[in-house]
Amino acid sequence: MDYFIQQLINGITLGGIYALIALGYTMVYGVIQLINFAHGEFFAAGGYVGVILLSYFAGRGLMETHPWICLGMSFMLTMGYCAFLAMGVEKVAYLPLRNQSRLAALLSALGVSIFLSNALMLTQGVFDKPYPGELFNGGWEFGLVTISYLQVMIVTMTIVLLVSLNILVFKTKMGMAMRATAQDKTMSALVAIGSNRIISLTFAIGAGLAAAAGIMVGLYYGSVRYDMGFVPGIKAFSAAVLGGIGNITGAMLGGLIIGMVEIFGAGYISGQYKDVFAFIILIAVLYFKPTGIMGVNVDDTRV
Amino acid sequence: MKKRVLSMMVMGLILVPFLFGPVxxxxxxxxxxxxxxxxxxxxxxxxxxxxxxxxxxxxxxxxxxxxxxxxxxxxxxxxxxxxxxxxxxxxxxxxxxxxxxxxxxxxxxxxxxxxxxxxxxxxxxxxxxxxxxxxxxxxxxxxxxxDDAQAPAAVKFMKEALGAKTIFILDDKTTYSQGLADGVAKASEAMGIEIVGRDHVNQGDKDFSAVLTMAKTKGADIFYMSLQNHSTGSIMAIQARRMGLKAKIVSNDAMFHPNFMKVAKQAAEGIYVTYGYTDKxxxxxxxxxxxxxxxxxxxxxxxxxxxxxxxxxxxxxxxxxxxxxxxxxxxxxxxxxxxxxxxxKFEKNGDSGSSYIAFQVKNGDYVPYWTPAQGVLK
The missing domain is CATH 3.40.50.2300 (Response regulator)
Incomplete structure (x- = not known):
């Protein structure tokens, strides 16, 4: 039983991180039907900006005196930076292709992904960058179950971000504009919703969430590396598809499911099949329900 | 026509360095x-x-x-x-x-x-x-x-210096790490160390919480990490410490890298690594x-x-x-x-001899800990 609970906690932590990244994929797909393959790189960039800021604070000794302020500042600045990065990428790589075939934008996304990950390698080096994370070592022990402070922090942060995103999308005017653009760009333009602005905003929010996930991954695993965006990117994309791409609640659910299945697969069968189980679930769900768990079957050719 | 001539000339110019390069x-x-x-x-x-x-x-x-x-x-x-x-x-x-x-x-x-x-x-x-x-x-x-010199040396070290009775072996499924892990498993059996678990992780993975939880539950004396690369090793060491894994961690030559300690920091302390001896x-x-x-x-x-x-x-x-x-x-x-x-000094088959000894990470440095000939160094 202890073993099960420990694995459950591991699974929720990993699932929460996947969910945060998956939201970016699903939101962007929701508004412009583009699979933004560069999204994993926003996550990696977040991890790197986080380590640069935290190392800076730690170097000045501020981490010992004001740990929470430093952490909060790092999160805010990193999310802001990645939001601007994503808006820039959108302007340069996707906006000019808005009225071209979807394939062109998709290839552009792949190109941006390769460009960003190599830019990260060239500017930051090939070595792992360690996170100054000693502060958050330790945790609570209940018999054989260990819950580290970091796991609690990650899960709490994830919940806070997910709830605020839900409020933003479903309770505010801005969210309404976003949903309107997702439903029909032409019609929403007729009621004075600037679709380009909304698309930009969607990219920014998605990248901000991915950046937060990047810092949390850095803190949790202790280091970041320039190619860290690739594998989690693919997993989060699967999570978005699993949950029904375009659906925000679906992406959260998908992320959690992929994380749990991975951990339980690894914990009860074998670590080498970790990825296999994640993708088996994906295939199984798509086989029986091609739109994903929460997805609705919409005709993409709507006017 | 003019355009074609021009493009031919450009092509020709591009090829010039290739013609003269090797000469x-x-x-x-x-x-x-x-x-x-x-x-x-x-x-x-x-x-x-x-x-x-x-x-x-x-x-x-x-x-x-x-x-x-x-x-x-x-x-x-x-x-x-x-x-x-x-x-x-x-x-x-x-x-x-x-x-x-x-x-x-x-x-x-x-x-x-x-x-x-x-x-x-x-x-x-x-x-x-x-x-x-x-x-x-x-x-x-x-x-x-x-590898077939490293594995027996590592097992001998675990048995003699650490008094190991049980071992959990992990590799990352590369030709190298799996071959070495197989060697360690074989040598452990031969020397009477019980293998309580054997698992694999994927290359490039970052989350080892599931496998480490399993290793912790099995409660082996030794957690043997056979990994291709120090970067995986440092992440695993950090997670193992946070998880509260009590087993002694023994690892292979790929962990003998300054970056292993730079990333793992305190988590690397006390880890044993087998590596060829170099007189500095x-x-x-x-x-x-x-x-x-x-x-x-x-x-x-x-x-x-x-x-x-x-x-x-x-x-x-x-x-x-x-x-x-x-x-x-x-x-x-x-x-x-x-x-x-x-x-x-090369041998007939091209090898130059193996000289594996065990190092322990101490205060951010690899300190020679044990040699096959002298036992634990004082």
Whole structure:
């Protein structure tokens, strides 16, 4: 039983991180039907900006005196930076292709992904960058179950971000504009919703969430590396598809499911099949329900 | 028409350097192979820098008679067998006289087979899999030790020095790490250590919480990490400590890297690593250390072996006064001197002997802890 609970906690932590990244994929797909393959790189960039800021604070000794302020500042600045990065990428790589075939934008996304990950390698080096994370070592022990402070922090942060995103999308005017653009760009333009602005905003929010996930991954695993965006990117994309791409609640659910299945697969069968189980679930769900768990079957050719 | 003529001229101009490139003679060409990009990029760059340091030393000593410069052509194998063969072919086209590399055993084995077709000398600084030298290829040499020497040494260490009764073995499914883990499992059985668990993780994965929870529940005395790369190792060490894994962690030669401790920090303390013994007080090592650190920073795990391999190759070419592989090989077999990493003397099959001892991480440094001959060092 202890073993099960420990694995459950591991699974929720990993699932929460996947969910945060998956939201970016699903939101962007929701508004412009583009699979933004560069999204994993926003996550990696977040991890790197986080380590640069935290190392800076730690170097000045501020981490010992004001740990929470430093952490909060790092999160805010990193999310802001990645939001601007994503808006820039959108302007340069996707906006000019808005009225071209979807394939062109998709290839552009792949190109941006390769460009960003190599830019990260060239500017930051090939070595792992360690996170100054000693502060958050330790945790609570209940018999054989260990819950580290970091796991609690990650899960709490994830919940806070997910709830605020839900409020933003479903309770505010801005969210309404976003949903309107997702439903029909032409019609929403007729009621004075600037679709380009909304698309930009969607990219920014998605990248901000991915950046937060990047810092949390850095803190949790202790280091970041320039190619860290690739594998989690693919997993989060699967999570978005699993949950029904375009659906925000679906992406959260998908992320959690992929994380749990991975951990339980690894914990009860074998670590080498970790990825296999994640993708088996994906295939199984798509086989029986091609739109994903929460997805609705919409005709993409709507006017 | 005008356009076509113009484009033909441009094409012609582009091709000019290719026509004249190889003729600018008087350059001795050697190649290096290793992963310069991807997850193992750090180790590949260490190898490249080690070879560059060796070239500098030889050139400072007057170079190779008959050649103005020595040029290195570093190739990126990305630790991928297909790309390794492609870079081997590229080196053949570049007409190199010898190659230092590659890093991953799974790259070295196919790449050296390709290079063997053209009788090009290959010296691997890092591939420890038995098959690298056991295939009987005439021009393959190895500076580092062998897995079938490392595994028994590690198990002997765990049994004698740590009093191990039970062991949990983990590898990351690469040719190298799995071969080594198999060796450890075999040796453990032979020496009466009970294997309570054996699992694998995927390369490039970051989350090991599931596997570590399993290892913790099994409660083995020893947690043996056989991993391809120090970066995976440092992440695993951090997670193991946070999880409260009580077993003693013993790991393989790939963890012998300054970056392992830089990332893992306190989590690395107390971890045991088996690695070939290098006497850091010799003149040869000090000379190498001075040149390497001045230009490339900290010395990585395999940089020293790459340096020694390149020195051995260049020395032999100099002594042979020719680049004919048969004659260079004859000179290489005659080598008998103190290199930076070890005493360089090649055996008949191309190996240069293994000297595995156990190190313990203490205050951010690898401290020799145990040798097969002397037992635990005081």
């Amino acid at each position: 600018s003679a008087k350059t001795l060409r050697i190649g290096s192979m290793g992963p310069l990009t991807g997850p193992y990029a750090a180790d590949g760059n260490d190898i490249k820098n080690g070879v560059l340091a060796a070239i500098k030393v030889i050139e400072d000593e007057g170079g190779i008679p008959g050649y103005d410069t020595i040029q290195l052509f570093p190739q990126d194998t990305a630790c991928d067998p297909k790309q390794a063969v492609a870079s081997a072919n590229k080196l053949i086209n570049l007409e190199v006289v010898g190659v230092i590399g590659a890093y991953c055993s799974s790259s070295t084995i196919p790449a050296s087979a390709t290079l063997a077709e053209e009788d090009i000398i290959v010296i691997t600084p890092a591939s420890t899999h038995q098959d690298v030298t056991d295939r009987g290829l005439p021009y393959v040499f190895r500076m580092c030790g062998r 007080t010799t003149d040869a090592y000090k000379k190498y250390e001075k040149i390497f650190t001045a230009k490339y920073g900290e010395i990585g795990a395999y940089a020293t072996y790459a340096y020694d391999g390149a020195i051995a190759l260049l020395k032999s070419i100099k002594a042979a006064g020719s680049t004919d592989p048969e004659r260079v090989k004859a000179e290489m077999m005659k080598l008998d001197y103190d290199g930076a990493s070890k005493h360089v």
